Amino acid sequence: MDFDCIILAAGKGKRMGTVRPKVLHSFLNKTLLVRTLEAVSPAESNAALKLRKIFLVVGYGQDQVRCALAEAQAGNNLISKIKIELIEQVTQGGTGHAVQTVLAQVKDLAAQVAIIPCDLPLINAHALKALTQSIPTPKTPVRLLTTTVENPYGYGRIIRDSSQKVVAIREEKDATAEERKISEINPSLYFFNTNFLAQHLRELKTTNAQQELYLTDVVGLANNHHYTVEAEHYPESQVLSGVNTITELAILEKELRLKIIKKHMDAGVSFEDPEATYVDENVVIGSDTYLGSGTRLRANTKIGTNCRIEGNSIITNSTIGDNCQIKLACLLDSATLDTNVSVGPFAHLRPGTQLARDVHIGNFVEVKKSTLGVGSKANHLTYLGDATIGAAVNVGAGTITCNYDGTAKHQTTIADGAFIGSNTSLVAPVTLGAGSITGAGSVITKDVPADALAIERTPQKNLADWARQKRTKKS
Ligand code: UD1
Ligand code: MG
Numbered sequence: 001m002d003f004d005c006i007i008l009a010a011g012k013g014k015r016m017g018t019v020r021p022k023v024l025h026s027f028l029n030k031t032l033l034v035r036t037l038e039a040v041s042p043a044e045s046n047a048a049l050k051l052r053k054i055f056l057v058v059g060y061g062q063d064q065v066r067c068a069l070a071e072a073q074a075g076n077n078l079i080s081k082i083k084i085e086l087i088e089q090v091t092q093g094g095t096g097h098a099v100q101t102v103l104a105q106v107k108d109l110a111a112q113v114a115i116i117p118c119d120l121p122l123i124n125a126h127a128l129k130a131l132t133q134s135i136p137t138p139k140t141p142v143r144l145l146t147t148t149v150e151n152p153y154g155y156g157r158i159i160r161d162s163s164q165k166v167v168a169i170r171e172e173k174d175a176t177a178e179e180r181k182i183s184e185i186n187p188s189l190y191f192f193n194t195n196f197l198a199q200h201l202r203e204l205k206t207t208n209a210q211q212e213l214y215l216t217d218v219v220g221l222a223n224n225h226h227y228t229v230e231a232e233h234y235p236e237s238q239v240l241s242g243v244n245t246i247t248e249l250a251i252l253e254k255e256l257r258l259k260i261i262k263k264h265m266d267a268g269v270s271f272e273d274p275e276a277t278y279v280d281e282n283v284v285i286g287s288d289t290y291l292g293s294g295t296r297l298r299a300n301t302k303i304g305t306n307c308r309i310e311g312n313s314i315i316t317n318s319t320i321g322d323n324c325q326i327k328l329a330c331l332l333d334s335a336t337l338d339t340n341v342s343v344g345p346f347a348h349l350r351p352g353t354q355l356a357r358d359v360h361i362g363n364f365v366e367v368k369k370s371t372l373g374v375g376s377k378a379n380h381l382t383y384l385g386d387a388t389i390g391a392a393v394n395v396g397a398g399t400i401t402c403n404y405d406g407t408a409k410h411q412t413t414i415a416d417g418a419f420i421g422s423n424t425s426l427v428a429p430v431t432l433g434a435g436s437i438t439g440a441g442s443v444i445t446k447d448v449p450a451d452a453l454a455i456e457r458t459p460q461k462n463l464a465d466w467a468r469q470k471r472t473k474k475s
Contacts, residue, residue, distance in 0.1 A: 002052035003132060003191075004110040005040050008098045008215075009033060009118035010059030010089040015244040021061035024068055025246075027121035027253055028280050029298050032243075033065065034072050034079065036116065039123045041078040049132050052110050054082055057098045059089040094212025095188075096204040103198060112136050113197070115190045115215065121252060122239045123189075130234055131189045140228040141196030142219060145189040147237040154244060155185035156216045158231065166231040167223045169216035173209035184233075186216060187240035200225065256281070272311065286322065304339065313344070321357070335367075356391070370401075373416065386428065387412040396422035396440065403428045415450065 013022020023033040030038075040054060058065045066086065072079045089101045099115060114132055116123065127145065136143050146158045146166075157179050159168040169186045170179050200221050204213040222229050234240060238256075243249045260281055261274045268287030271277050276293035279285070284302040292311025297303065301315050304322035309315070313330040320326070320337045327344035334351035343349065343361045352369030355361065359372045362379030370384045373391035378384060380397035386409050387401050399420050401412045410428035414420065418432050421440035432438070433450030442456040 001049055001112075001135065002110045003049050003112045003114055004053050004055060005051055005114040005116065006055045006057065006099060006102050007036055007040065007116055007118050008057050008095055009036075009065060010057045010062075010092050010098055012060035012092065013119070013244065016246055018246070019061075021065055022244075023118045024061070024064060025249060027243075027249060028256065030280075031068060032119055032121055033068055034076065035121055036118045036123060037069075037072065037079045037082065037084070038076070039125055039128060040114075040116070041082055041125075049112075049135065052083070054084045055087050055102050055106060056084055057087045057089050057102060059092050059098075062086075062088065094206075094210070095215035096201065096213030096217060099197065099215055100201055100204070100213065103201060109194045111194055113192050113194050115188075115192065117188045117242065119242050119244065120187065120240060121243060121249070122241060122256065124239055127189065127234060127236075127239050130232060131191050134230070136191050136193040136196075136230070138193060138195065140230050141193035142222045142227065143191040143230040143232070144219070145187055145234045145240065146184050146231050147187055147234045147240050148184050149237045149241075150183070152180070152183050152185045155242065156188075157182040158184040158186055160184075165223075166219060166229045168220040169214075171208065171210070171214060171216060187234070187242065188215075189240070190215070190218075192218075196222070196227070292328075310345070318349070384412075386410065387414065387426075389414045390416035390418070390434070392416055393418045393420070395420045396424065398423035399426070400424075401426045401428055 009023045011022065016022050016025065024031050027035060040051065087102050087105055089098050112135055131145050134143065154172050156169040156171050157175055158166055159170055159179065161167050203221055204217050206213055208214060219229055241252055243252060257278060258274065260279050261271060261277060264279065264285050265271065269285045270290045272291065273293040277291050278296040280298050282300050283297045286303060286305030288305050289303055289307040291309050294312035295309050296314045298316040300317050302319045304320055304324065306322055307320060307324045309326045310328045312328055313326050315332040318332045318335045321339035323340045324337055325342045330344040330347045332349040335349035335353035337355045338357040340357050341355045341359045344363065346363045347361050348366040350368040353367045354371040356372060356374040358375040360377040360379055361367060364380065365378050365382045368385040370387040370389065372389045375391055376389055376393040378395035382395055382399045383401060385401050385403040393414050402425050403409050403412065412426045412428045413431040415432060415434035417435045419437045421438045421442065423441045424438045425443045427443060427445045430444055430447060432448045433452065435451040436448045437453045438444055439453065439455030439457065442454060444454055444456060448454040
């Protein structure tokens with residue numbers, strides 16, 4: 001049996017205080033939009049009920065949201081598999097109005113529909129399974145999750161009658177002082193019988209503090225019509241935390257960050273300062289590795305055992321083997337390092353960098369789409385782009401691969417054991433044979449045979465006494 005999922009993402013997020021729509025704010029380097037879509041992805045949805053389609057309600061900042069969605073669909077395996085239809089909510093009249101908009105535009109909704117907001121950073125497939133594990137029926141047409149929090153401020157409160165039946169949800173701004181004390185809250189995860197919504201959603205009214213159509217009022221409506229509301233208490237309240245302000249986002253992010261770091265510490269990873277280190281949730285780190293403060297490990301980065309990352313480096317989607325050293329302040333993006341590699345300080349490894357074991361990359365060296373073979377070194381002030389470099393090659397200080405002619409990129413190939421003199425310009429396409437040497441300061445435009453010396457510069461002239469005479473003339 002299929003179900004659809006409506007994701008409410010049309011709000012501005014006024015309380016964020018930003019022009020950027022709330023759903024495009026990042027939480028541990030992933031937007032709330034992507035986080036929500038990943039949690040709902042079919043790969044993780046309930047096996048008994050299959051997710052058919054997502055209806056994403058957009059409105060405020062929809063051009064930006066549409067762009068972000070297109071980007072995510074192109075580059076994210078989970079999200080690219082889901083069918084997503086965008087529904088435009090032209091004016092944002094509240095969460096109930098957002099759902100009315102979907103019902104007015106979509107005539108073939110599945111028989112049951114899950115509805116979730118797009119501002120729960122830690123929402124996951126497990127919570128969605130809990131929500132969708134029993135199917136809403138014509139008699140029990142509303143199912144929702146509830147949870148209990150220490151500080152319920154800002155959330156809708158769950159109102160139960162004397163027999164503990166859920167009879168209403170009261171928004172913070174509409175609640176009495178007594179109701180505000182209730183710590184059981186509405187995280188905004190609902191599972192509805194679609195026919196029930198079609199029949200009763202139009203009964204919502206704006207007679208409330210915010211003069212909006214609240215989706216939460218559906219619970220009271222269902223109760224008034226003598227339907228049963230099924231509420232399941234979800235014990236892990238953090239997973240269902242909603243964020244409405246930048247402060248809430250930052251506090252929740254820090255909580256999660258420290259949880260992730262604790263997990264790594266328990267597995268034998270050392271931190272110079274756990275509070276000043278930033279590790280995304282999918283990062284893998286081997287034991288006995290040390291992370292200096294200011295280290296940021298992002299996305300799907302993997303670090304081996306016994307590595308030393310000195311600090312202030314940003315390492316994204318990279319794989320680093322065992323016993324590597326990343327010295328102070330390096331930027332690595334989609335780079336692969338074998339074991340015992342040393343990088344930095346101040347090095348930049350861009351996508352497509354592959355370093356074999358024992359490679360040394362020193363300060364102010366930039367590498368892009370290039371491989372360096374076992375034990376090769378580029379220790380100072382160098383740019384290596386589109387280069388295939390063999391083993392035991394020494395790249396002298398100031399060497400540049402001139403890989404771009406203004407139109408196209410060209411390859412440089414340097415075979416095993418070559419020695420590139422300092423300040424060599426390698427004008428690609430060019431190939432240097434095994435064991436060859438280039439003289440310092442040469443501009444190499446032609447291939448160099450194995451074991452040859454290539455030298456390209458005018459012979460040095462020494463003009464005797466010239467300097468002293470110049471000084472005398474001046475004075
Ligand atoms: C909502 C719930 C509240 C719950 C809380 C959980 C209502 C009335 N209140 O409050 O009971 O405790 O979430 O986090 O539903 N949106 C639209 N169109 C609109 C308005 C909102 O698409 O016209 C979207 C927003 O983009 C957001 C979601 O709906 O993703 C929730 O809106 P938000 O303003 O954050 O509601 P809360 O005040 O947090
Ligand atoms: Mg909210």
